[in-house]
Structures are given as C-alpha cells and as structure tokens.
Amino acid sequence: MLHICRVDLWPCIAALLFSPSPSVSHMCSRTHLPTALMKMPEGNGVQETSTVFVTLLYPNIAKDHFGNTGTWTLIYNQGFEVTLSHRKWLVKFDYDRATHKSFCGKGIPGWTHDTLIRQWFCFSAQKIGYTPSLNIVPIAADNQHLGNRFAAPTTKALKELVNQLPKEFDWRSPPGGESVVTSVRDQLECGSCYAFASAAALESRIRI
Numbered sequence: 001m002l003h004i005c006r007v008d009l010w011p012c013i014a015a016l017l018f019s020p021s022p023s024v025s026h027m028c029s030r031t032h033l034p035t036a037l038m039k040m041p042e043g044n045g046v047q048e049t050s051t052v053f054v055t056l057l058y059p060n061i062a063k064d065h066f067g068n069t070g071t072w073t074l075i076y077n078q079g080f081e082v083t084l085s086h087r088k089w090l091v092k093f094d095y096d097r098a099t100h101k102s103f104c105g106k107g108i109p110g111w112t113h114d115t116l117i118r119q120w121f122c123f124s125a126q127k128i129g130y131t132p133s134l135n136i137v138p139i140a141a142d143n144q145h146l147g148n149r150f151a152a153p154t155t156k157a158l159k160e161l162v163n164q165l166p167k168e169f170d171w172r173s174p175p176g177g178e179s180v181v182t183s184v185r186d187q188l189e190c191g192s193c194y195a196f197a198s199a200a201a202l203e204s205r206i207r208i
Contacts, residue, residue: 053128054082054089076194079107086115091125171204180207 053065062072062082070084079092091107105127113120172179182203187196 054084056080056082083115088113088115089123089125178207180204 055063056072057063060071060073062070062084064070064084066085068085070082072080072082074080075090077093079090082089082091089112090110092110094103094106094108095101096103107125109122109124111120112123172181174180182200185196185200187193190196
C-alpha cells in the first residue's frame with residue numbers, strides 16, 4: 001500500500017499510551033508479543049493511560065510537552081519514527097482498507113518501546129495542529145499579495161505542435177491496441193510496495 005502523506009502535516013502529535021489487553025494487542029499489531037512484555041511496568045511514573053504531546057521541528061527535532069528533546073525520521077511516506085526520552089515511537093499512517101484512502105492525520109495503533117527493547121506499550125497517535133491563520137507557510141502568504149499573473153501568449157509554432165497531438169491518450173488502450181499496463185497485484189503482507197511499483201514500471205517500459 002502506497003500512502004501519499006507528508007510529515008509536515010503533523011506539527012504536533014498527541015500519543016495516547018495505554019497498557020494493552022488481549023483485544024487491544026490485536027489492534028496494535030498482528031504480531032502478538034509475549035504476555036510478559038505486554039504488562040505495564042510498575043514504578044516507572046507512567047499512568048495506566050496517559051497522553052504525550054510531541055512537536056516535530058525542522059529538520060529532525062522532536063520535543064515533548066515536558067521539554068525533552070529527541071529526533072524523528074521519515075519512513076518514506078508510510079510513517080515516521082520518533083526517538084524521545086529513551087523511547088521509540090513508530091507511527092504508521094492510517095488508511096481505509098477497502099478504498100485505500102490515506103488518513104494522514106491519524107496513525108494506526110501500534111507499539112512503542114524503550115531503547116533497550118524491554119518495556120512495550122500500545123499507543124495510538126493523531127495530529128493536533130495550530131490555528132491555520134497562525135501557521136501560514138511564508139510562500140503561501142507571499143502568493144496572497146502577488147495578485148493575478150498571466151501566462152505569455154501561445155505562439156503559432158506551439159499551436160501547430162499541439163494540434164499534432166491526439167485528443168486523448170491512455171496507455172491501457174494505445175494506438176497499437178495492446179495495453180502496456182500490468183494487472184494489479186495483491187502484495188498481501190509483503191510490505192514492499194516500492195518493489196511492486198518498480199517491477200510494474202519496468203514491465204511497462206519493456207512492453208513499450
């Protein structure tokens with residue numbers, strides 16, 4: 001599954017942390033952890049249910065609401081990982097399994113663990129942003145004051161070239177009559193969407 005998501009859409013994250021029960025562990029991962037790992041450690045200062053607020057800053061700085069500083073890294077456009085206060089959080093973007101529509105402001109329930117990989121918690125994450133008018137991208141603000149811009153007139157030579165092009169074109173039904181687009185494959189649990197896409201692109205190139 002190829003998600004079209006960008007981490008800069010997550011200026012701030014709210015991560016809900018809780019001790020996983022058998023039903024919750026199924027939501028968190030299809031890989032069930034040993035029962036000993038799923039128990040909330042005692043005396044670690046973390047409540048049974050708690051919320052951690054994390055802000056992602058340029059270029060790879062992560063800060064929580066306690067003032068602790070860590071790092072974050074993008075995992076293609078599938079999600080991102082935050083390392084903060086001796087703990088790793090892996091956030092994978094959520095999506096609709098039927099329509100494959102990506103929900104870039106919400107993460108799939110997953111696991112977080114300390115850097116020693118001993119204390120495991122189940123968590124869910126979602127984006128909480130600032131008021132849009134208070135968080136305008138500089139280039140967007142500039143464009144608001146540039147006024148209307150007009151394209152240069154189309155030359156006669158360019159019009160002649162355009163007239164030589166077909167009114168419509170589809171690689172699935174090219175003039176030759178044979179589609180060069182390979183059939184859609186189900187990668188199941190492989191998790192190698194880029195490999196599947198690369199193979200399909202190479203197949204189409206050879207057919208062309």
